[in-house]
Amino acid sequence: GGGAGGVFVFGGGGDAGTGTGSGTAGGVPGSSIDGLRPGAESAQGRELHTQQQQADTARSDLALHRFRKHHISLSRPFVLRYHHIDPLVAALQQALSSAPSFTVEVQGEWEVLTNDQGTRSFVCLKIGPGSSLLEDLVDRVDGVLQKFRAPVYYQEKKFHISVASALGDGLKMAVKKSTDDVPGRMKSLYVHVDSILCKIGNKEFNISLSSDSI
Template sequence: SSLNLLNEYESDDEFRENQQQENSSTRLPLPNSLKILSSQDIKDDPENHEGRIRSYPHQRGNWNSLIYIPYRRNGPFDLLCDQIIELCQPKIEMKRIEEPHISLTRTFILLYHWIDNFVSAVKKSLCTMLRYDVQFDGLKIYCNEEHTRTFLSMSVGFGKMEITKSVQLLDKCLSEYKLHPFYSEASFHMSFLWCLGDKKKELEELLPEMNKVFETNLSDSF
């Protein structure tokens, strides 16, 4: 009706008042994705990471990434860790790696807007692979390129061919983004203990004893 039309029509004063209220209203929160990108630079503090140091500084919009095979810990594995930590004390303070895994790529950097497409490409590539088993056949020692950390690892025995195929497929995905492929002379392994500094020589002296502990705990249990 005409009365309804009159009621809905605002006067100039009402219009200005409503505009002021809208202008002073609370802004909508940023989406989580933009919050992440607009956050402050992360400062590296080794004290927060048990003395570990970043290989390169964190930059906003860059995501340090890694593709790997996760390991499900079990009783024999935990016992092995305890015995080797005790064997190395007090000379070397070994610490557990919280999420042991077999790396299929180097650590690489993805730009934020690459992530979804990259993940889709990886899934599409690996879906051609059948599920496979992996077994370990002994212990090896590795030191990172910066010589800031040393790792005790289980070397892969059974399953090398399948892992190699997985790495080849992933290398193709990485190449599309001009990212480095995996090491040409790959030594597939799963690091499970670590210590600060370059302690490779000291640990190699203990390696025969540590391998005995590994064999005693039934290597095929891992």
């Protein structure tokens, strides 16, 4: 027994990975990093909802699935045996607890990514300044995952938040048309990352980053 999952930054829900192809982010089965500042979640959630509505304009004839919760992936999908869950979480705790908390910019810029199999595409918001600190977290997570013979992160790192998905690759043209029709950029969001939520099957483990902030 065991479970499949991933390591994410804040929120929860389905997600594209990174690079040329991606799937539900993996690492710790269904994990996520929750870095929202206290009291800011509702405002940021409303802004993401507004941007999500703009993604709906790219719906066209596609059956678009919108995500209610959002996250930034820090790992690829993988399967973990049940008896490895506690050791993996303990190793992640040791590796990540010394990492400083920091702020990332969620840019108002769209990108379309596909899963590893090319069967589903995702409408994503790009992550701006702060990505180097996300890369540090990925390196720490990769170091742990390798010990459990799990796949490491994508070679080309494209940190993002997925807001919607559809079968096939038709979203790319639909989103291009939508952004061409709507001039200008959407406003950026700033999210403070201070903890990691590892979701493994129906289990959740919260890992706090260091109180030292960058």
